[in-house]
Amino acid sequence: MNLRNKKGISPLIATVLLIVVAVALVAIVLNWGKSFTTNSLSETGNIIDTTCTGASLTIPSCSVIDGNIVFYVKNIGSNYDFTTADDFLIQVSSDGGDYNGSNTISSYSTWAGLTSGQQVKVNMDISDLGLTGDTFNVTVKSSVCSSDATYTFKNCHS
Numbered sequence: 001m002n003l004r005n006k007k008g009i010s011p012l013i014a015t016v017l018l019i020v021v022a023v024a025l026v027a028i029v030l031n032w033g034k035s036f037t038t039n040s041l042s043e044t045g046n047i048i049d050t051t052c053t054g055a056s057l058t059i060p061s062c063s064v065i066d067g068n069i070v071f072y073v074k075n076i077g078s079n080y081d082f083t084t085a086d087d088f089l090i091q092v093s094s095d096g097g098d099y100n101g102s103n104t105i106s107s108y109s110t111w112a113g114l115t116s117g118q119q120v121k122v123n124m125d126i127s128d129l130g131l132t133g134d135t136f137n138v139t140v141k142s143s144v145c146s147s148d149a150t151y152t153f154k155n156c157h158s
Contacts, residue, residue: 051144051145052080052142052144052145052147052148052149053079053080053148054077054078054079054080055077055080055082055142055144055145055148055149056075056076056077056078056080056148056149057073057074057075057076057077057140057142057149057150057151058073058074058076058151059071059072059073059074059138059140059151059152059153060072060074060119062136062138062153062156063156063157063158064126064134064136064156064157064158065158067125067126067127068123068124068125068126069092069122069123069124069126069136069138069156070121070122070123070124071121071122071138071153071156072119072120072121072122073088073105073114073119073120073122073140073151074117074118074119074120075114075115075116075117075118075119076116076117077116077149078116079116080116080145080149081113081114081115081116082113082114082115082142082144082149083113084113085104085105085109085110085111085113085114085120087104087114087142087143087144088104088105088140088141088142088143089104089140089141089142089143090104090105090108090122090124090138090139090140091138091139091141092124092129092131092136092137092138092139093136093137093139094131094132094133094134094135094136094137095133095135104143105120105122105140108122108123108124109121109122109123134157134158135155135156135157136155136156136157137152137153137154137155137156138152138153138156139151139152139153
């Protein structure tokens with residue numbers, strides 16, 4: 001048998017074909033990777049909630065005066081405004097019990113909103129809360145931004 005007459009693919013054509021197939025595979029993988037990362041990044045924007053960014057509170061002072069718990073709530077957030085007093089829930093605890101009602105600050109104070117840097121006075125009658133004792137812990141929690149805007153004043157007393 002004469003092997004010289006048999007024809008096959010020349011080494012040059014085989015090399016060119018291998019390079020073309022490799023470039024095509026790289027292009028397919030890069031295109032898939034680009035669409036995969038673009039879709040994943042666009043979905044993460046839906047997960048992050050930025051509505052409460054900058055929301056923060058403090059209770060700068062608290063005291064017990066004539067059977068009332070009197071305290072101030074101050075918005076120390078840099079760029080978040082609370083629009084209504086109904087945005088805050090109040091919890092009070094003492095050695096004589098706990099008050100974990102769903103009452104909002106609007107039950108104990110009159111104000112329209114709490115802009116950055118502003119504070120509001122809250123006056124709560126201890127007997128209305130059903131509490132006894134001399135020392136109280138007062139917690140104010142935003143119902144809108146509960147993870148960002150919560151503050152507890154401990155040992156509020158006369």
